[in-house]
Amino acid sequence: MFFNLRNLKNFDWIVIVTALLLFAIGVATIYSTTFGASGSAKEAIQQGIFGAVGVVAFLAIAFFDYRTMKGWSRALYVLTILSLGAVLVAGKTSMGATRWINIAGFQFQPSEFAKLFLIVIMAKYFSEFAEDMHQFKHIVISGIYFLIPAVMVLLQPDLGTALVLIVIWIAMLAVSRIKLKHFIILATAALLLLPISWTFMHDYQKKRILALVNPASDPTGTGYNVNQAIIAIGSGQMLGQGLGHGSQSQLNFIPEKNTDFIFAALAEEMGFLGAAIILLMFAVLIARGIMIAAKSRDYFGMYLSTGITAMLAFHVFLNVGMNLGIAPVAGIPLPLISLGGSAVVVTFISLGILESIHIRHKKIDF
Numbered sequence: 001m002f003f004n005l006r007n008l009k010n011f012d013w014i015v016i017v018t019a020l021l022l023f024a025i026g027v028a029t030i031y032s033t034t035f036g037a038s039g040s041a042k043e044a045i046q047q048g049i050f051g052a053v054g055v056v057a058f059l060a061i062a063f064f065d066y067r068t069m070k071g072w073s074r075a076l077y078v079l080t081i082l083s084l085g086a087v088l089v090a091g092k093t094s095m096g097a098t099r100w101i102n103i104a105g106f107q108f109q110p111s112e113f114a115k116l117f118l119i120v121i122m123a124k125y126f127s128e129f130a131e132d133m134h135q136f137k138h139i140v141i142s143g144i145y146f147l148i149p150a151v152m153v154l155l156q157p158d159l160g161t162a163l164v165l166i167v168i169w170i171a172m173l174a175v176s177r178i179k180l181k182h183f184i185i186l187a188t189a190a191l192l193l194l195p196i197s198w199t200f201m202h203d204y205q206k207k208r209i210l211a212l213v214n215p216a217s218d219p220t221g222t223g224y225n226v227n228q229a230i231i232a233i234g235s236g237q238m239l240g241q242g243l244g245h246g247s248q249s250q251l252n253f254i255p256e257k258n259t260d261f262i263f264a265a266l267a268e269e270m271g272f273l274g275a276a277i278i279l280l281m282f283a284v285l286i287a288r289g290i291m292i293a294a295k296s297r298d299y300f301g302m303y304l305s306t307g308i309t310a311m312l313a314f315h316v317f318l319n320v321g322m323n324l325g326i327a328p329v330a331g332i333p334l335p336l337i338s339l340g341g342s343a344v345v346v347t348f349i350s351l352g353i354l355e356s357i358h359i360r361h362k363k364i365d366f
């Protein structure tokens with residue numbers, strides 16, 4: 001039976017309640033920062049619709065046996081390559097990047113789904129060779145699987161998502177039976193490749209990284225976004241200026257205030273206390289992800305949980321970090337809060353997979 005009520009015995013209510021609270025805060029922030037300027041709640045309503053789709057997907061996946069996904073890995077890999085290829089051939093370009101394709105009037109971002117698909121693919125591979133991961137050849141093969149879509153994402157160009165893919169792969173490798181010397185070899189190779197990768201970066205990407213060191217060096221250019229975000233966060237003080245009353249966000253000083261820099265907007269309106277509560281809720285989700293990975297009954301569930309938790313944690317770190325000026329601006333959304341239908345749906349599906357693993361960590365009748 002698909003919806004087995006016995007599964008509710010092990011349902012992790014903390015995960016879904018925390019996710020819904022974060023999503024509600026995101027919709028409220030999107031509404032407060034757009035309605036005053038445009039008089040329209042279109043973006044908030046759109047986000048709410050995608051959130052509803054995401055919640056339905058969460059529940060469906062939660063009561064679905066995650067182990068069935070093992071058989072999907074090849075199809076998911078082909079779908080990932082084809083969808084990323086479609087973006088490069090016929091994708092929509094916005095702000096210098098080609099990351100979206102239009103399907104039935106909706107913008108769809110394949111790279112968001114590619115993260116989750118690669119987690120499933122890598123989890124299948126790592127679990128299949130769990131006892132042999134000390135062999136360097138399995139590290140190389142898994143790296144090839146990951147490298148092809150990562151390069152396709154870089155060509156969009158989307159450095160932020162490519163970094164997320166790298167972190168996912170490294171995190172899943174770290175919990176495998178990889179030898180320490182092999183991990184050191186990978187780290188050394190990565191450091192040696194940094195100067196080479198710099199030469200392949202676009203000029204705007206180089207400027208963003210240099211602005212991280214000194215954002216005040218070009219306050220009206222590359223450093224503008226970060227400087228305005230920091231000002232907005234500081235102006236929120238302890239309790240914030242109130243929803244719809246943030247001076248920086250309402251006067252459009254904060255760029256991309258509903259996506260990349262939404263944390264600055266909500267910190268301005270909700271203050272240090274509100275921002276701290278939001279970060280605490282993210283910490284709760286990440287902690288639950290780690291717990292679910294530790295309690296998983298099989299390698300596949302453990303690797304899935306690790307990859308999803310690493311993806312969520314790095315998204316939060318990179319987005320909040322670039323708002324605070326301690327990480328380069330990389331166009332990474334804040335999970336469940338930033339405007340973006342693809343990202344919201346993928347996050348809810350990912351949490352649904354965590355829920356499915358948690359439900360089945362004990363021996364119950366399915």
